[in-house]
Amino acid sequence: MFRAELVFFLRKRLALLGSLAVAAATVFGVFSLSGTDPFSFRDMRLTSTLSAMGAARSAAVAGVLAVGLVALLWLSRDKRSRTEALVLSAADGTRLLLSRVAVLTLYALALCALCVLVTLITWVAASLTANLGALLQAVLLVTLPALVLSLLLCTGLYLLFDSLDAAFLGLGTLFFISLLSGDYRLRWVTTHVNWFSDFAGSDMLAPPMAFGRLIACLCFGSLFLHGLLAMRRYGYGAHDSLRTRRSRGALGVLAAVLTAGCVAAYLAEPFVDRNSPLLKQTEISRWGTTEDTPTVNEAGGLRMKSLRSDALLDTEHSRITATATYILESAANTREISFDINSGLNVEHVLVDGAPGRFSLEKGSLTVLLPAGASEITVSYGGGIKSPSLQSLAGYIGRDSVYLQEGSNWLPRPRGLADAAFALTGSITAQEHLTFAVPGRLAELEEQNSLRTWHYAMEIREVDVALYGGVYETRSFQAAGVPVELYVSHGHMEASLGRDIPSVVEDIVAFYTDALGPYPFDTPLRVVETSLYKGGGHSSLNLVTAAETVFHMKKPGADTEASMASFAWMNAVDLLAHEIAHQWWGSGVTAAYEPPWSDEGLASFMANAYIAHAFSRQEADGMGLYPWISSVEEQKDSYFADDEALAKVSESKRDQILGDRLHAQLYYEMPLLLMGMEKELGAEVFWERLSGVYTLSQDSGSVSWDIFCTAMGVRKEEVRYERYYADFPA
Numbered sequence: 181m182f183r184a185e186l187v188f189f190l191r192k193r194l195a196l197l198g199s200l201a202v203a204a205a206t207v208f209g210v211f212s213l214s215g216t217d218p219f220s221f222r223d224m225r226l227t228s229t230l231s232a233m234g235a236a237r238s239a240a241v242a243g244v245l246a247v248g249l250v251a252l253l254w255l256s257r258d259k260r261s262r263t264e265a266l267v268l269s270a271a272d273g274t275r276l277l278l279s280r281v282a283v284l285t286l287y288a289l290a291l292c293a294l295c296v297l298v299t300l301i302t303w304v305a306a307s308l309t310a311n312l313g314a315l316l317q318a319v320l321l322v323t324l325p326a327l328v329l330s331l332l333l334c335t336g337l338y339l340l341f342d343s344l345d346a347a348f349l350g351l352g353t354l355f356f357i358s359l360l361s362g363d364y365r366l367r368w369v370t371t372h373v374n375w376f377s378d379f380a381g382s383d384m385l386a387p388p389m390a391f392g393r394l395i396a397c398l399c400f401g402s403l404f405l406h407g408l409l410a411m412r413r414y415g416y417g418a419h420d421s422l423r424t425r426r427s428r429g430a431l432g433v434l435a436a437v438l439t440a441g442c443v444a445a446y447l448a449e450p451f452v453d454r455n456s457p458l459l460k461q462t463e464i465s466r467w468g469t470t471e472d473t474p475t476v477n478e479a480g481g482l483r484m485k486s487l488r489s490d491a492l493l494d495t496e497h498s499r500i501t502a503t504a505t506y507i508l509e510s511a512a513n514t515r516e517i518s519f520d521i522n523s524g525l526n527v528e529h530v531l532v533d534g535a536p537g538r539f540s541l542e543k544g545s546l547t548v549l550l551p552a553g554a555s556e557i558t559v560s561y562g563g564g565i566k567s568p569s570l571q572s573l574a575g576y577i578g579r580d581s582v583y584l585q586e587g588s589n590w591l592p593r594p595r596g597l598a599d600a601a602f603a604l605t606g607s608i609t610a611q612e613h614l615t616f617a618v619p620g621r622l623a624e625l626e627e628q629n630s631l632r633t634w635h636y637a638m639e640i641r642e643v644d645v646a647l648y649g650g651v652y653e654t655r656s657f658q659a660a661g662v663p664v665e666l667y668v669s670h671g672h673m674e675a676s677l678g679r680d681i682p683s684v685v686e687d688i689v690a691f692y693t694d695a696l697g698p699y700p701f702d703t704p705l706r707v708v709e710t711s712l713y714k715g716g717g718h719s720s721l722n723l724v725t726a727a728e729t730v731f732h733m734k735k736p737g738a739d740t741e742a743s744m745a746s747f748a749w750m751n752a753v754d755l756l757a758h759e760i761a762h763q764w765w766g767s768g769v770t771a772a773y774e775p776p777w778s779d780e781g782l783a784s785f786m787a788n789a790y791i792a793h794a795f796s797r798q799e800a801d802g803m804g805l806y807p808w809i810s811s812v813e814e815q816k817d818s819y820f821a822d823d824e825a826l827a828k829v830s831e832s833k834r835d836q837i838l839g840d841r842l843h844a845q846l847y848y849e850m851p852l853l854l855m856g857m858e859k860e861l862g863a864e865v866f867w868e869r870l871s872g873v874y875t876l877s878q879d880s881g882s883v884s885w886d887i888f889c890t891a892m893g894v895r896k897e898e899v900r901y902e903r904y905y906a907d908f909p910a
């Protein structure tokens with residue numbers, strides 16, 4: 181029966197059309213770098229690692245539809261041609277169905293093989309060095325499961341409802357949910373991963389991808405079994421068909437087990453950190469209502485003398501084992517101290533003044549009880565790192581890439597710390613092939629048994645300690661008297677030098693030194709390439725990062741439209757300039773947060789001023805002024821600008837709206853206010869006063885909105901968007 185069905189299937193034109201669609205989608209996928217992000221990827225050099233995921237995703241989208249449609253038309257064939265009676269009186273319905281499913285499974289496998297073959301041919305044609313490993317991984321994790329899932333889904337729906345329309349509708353609905361959902365567990369067509377990083381490997385991505393697939397397989401597998409149970413015997417209704425089915429007991433139990441497994445796996449999802457204070461602190465609770473701001477350690481002004489951190493990485497298993505010792509100046513008035521800690525980490529023990537201490541750990545929060553006069557707390561902890569979002573990782577430990585940004589709370593961060601400087605010393609130990617960009621001064625590099633330990637030291641004010649590891653090459657150079665170290669992945673150094681990234685950094689540092697004053701640290705400025713698993717850039721202490729999209733761009737003008745190419749490049753320069761500006765506003769002097777007053781506004785303004793200096797005022801306005809005004813206007817015109825409208829929506833929707841509003845205030849409105857000031861005061865006076873207030877604020881390390889306005893010689897209540905931009909042509 182199987183052979184007969186196979187022969188029959190091969191003669192069908194629809195299956196051939198489906199294959200052509202998958203082949204075409206694969207070719208499109210290889211070249212679709214700009215598909216997900218119009219700016220960052222625009223001018224990036226194409227590599228086989230990057231395009232492997234593009235090909236697999238495109239093939240999955242086309243393949244899911246091809247397999248689904250072919251399956252539905254094939255399964256309903258007898259019914260549509262009214263030969264059902266003829267066929268089913270001559271054959272066992274179940275056996276016939278299973279042979280057809282087997283043929284369709286072969287079809288799905290053939291489509292995956294086609295995707296691999298077409299990708300390899302396309303790579304050869306485009307003279308790209310093939311990365312077969314990345315391609316097979318992408319196809320096995322993305323394309324193949326998606327096609328099998330499509331088959332299970334369509335067959336299950338068709339049998340369950342005995343209706344082609346219901347099955348089409350179900351496929352279409354779940355297809356769009358998968359493409360649009362932000363929840364990786366629902367993304368059964370393409371998974372949550374858009375691209376494989378060109379240098380960071382994908383070992384840290386595979387577990388959540390496979391887990392998402394497992395949930396979908398359990399769900400659709402259960403649906404398929406339910407379909408089998410409900411499968412109509414010719415001439416019977418659903419109920420009678422079920423009653424007369426011999427294997428209904430076993431099938432029913434199996435279906436129930438799969439359903440229970442699916443629900444359990446969905447709920448016990450182990451990869452996303454839903455309690456991350458990162459989510460709350462940066463976007464939502466800092467907005468408006470102050471009661472959401474963490475107020476633990478209410479004695480306030482907990483003063484720290486020093487912090488010692490030692491971490492050992494197991495990059496094979498994505499794990500960290502670490503101890504952190506916090507020496508407090510005096511804990512006389514403090515009963516307990518609370519830390520933000522990544523919820524993937526487990527605390528093994530806590531010592532208070534050398535003796536075992538009492539502590540509680542829940543939902544990413546560690547609280548340690550302090551006896552009167554206690555001054556030393558040592559926390560021993562370990563585990564993996566979770567992120568609040570899998571699309572943009574706050575931290576990960578991979579074989580060839582380690583990203584431990586402070587926002588991941590890989591190092592427990594005490595809340596309610598007084599704003600005073602203290603000494604940080606630390607070490608990070610990992611496999612010797614990794615090079616680490618560490619904060620502060622690199623004190624010593626030890627090598628032992630194929631491990632390397634990087635010791636660092638620095639004076640800091642907040643526990644903003646980030647560590648970035650990779651298979652890096654480094655370059656050292658001077659920028660306006662500041663020693664700079666560039667950490668770029670091995671394969672991207674040539675492109676970075678081709679774009680002359682060192683000169684760009686040098687020019688940016690020189691511009692800020694000239695405009696504001698000297699670089700705030702006596703340690704080197706480290707500029708570090710990070711993977712696209714966290715887009716954009718970041719800055720903390722003397723470390724600046726930017727995603728690989730900045731470091732692997734094509735040479736100017738090469739095979740892209742000149743205007744788009746230069747626009748992409750200008751965006752990359754703007755990103756670097758923004759992050760480097762945080763070395764002055766953020767690391768050097770912090771703007772005491774009072775939205776829209778923030779480091780973000782100052783950094784965006786400084787970067788835009790640099791773009792005007794390096795390119796032209798007109799181009800800087802095209803990237804800054806105009807889009808910023810339209811974003812601010814959009815917020816003001818928003819239906820939800822009205823508090824009553826806002827009160828009516830759900831809490832999660834409200835958080836999202838308030839988050840967007842806050843983003844517009846910090847990143848767009850604030851720089852616009854500074855531009856307004858500059859225009860009113862005149863450039864010369866403005867920049868002289870700006871540099872003055874920066875220099876004056878260096879001792880205390882922070883500057884409030886009030887003090888800033890006074891120092892700039894403007895009245896705070898007059899610094900308003902409406903006043904500066906009232907007559908701006910819309």
Ligand SMILES: [Zn+2]
Nearest residue numbers: 758762780783
């Ligand atoms: Zn920023």
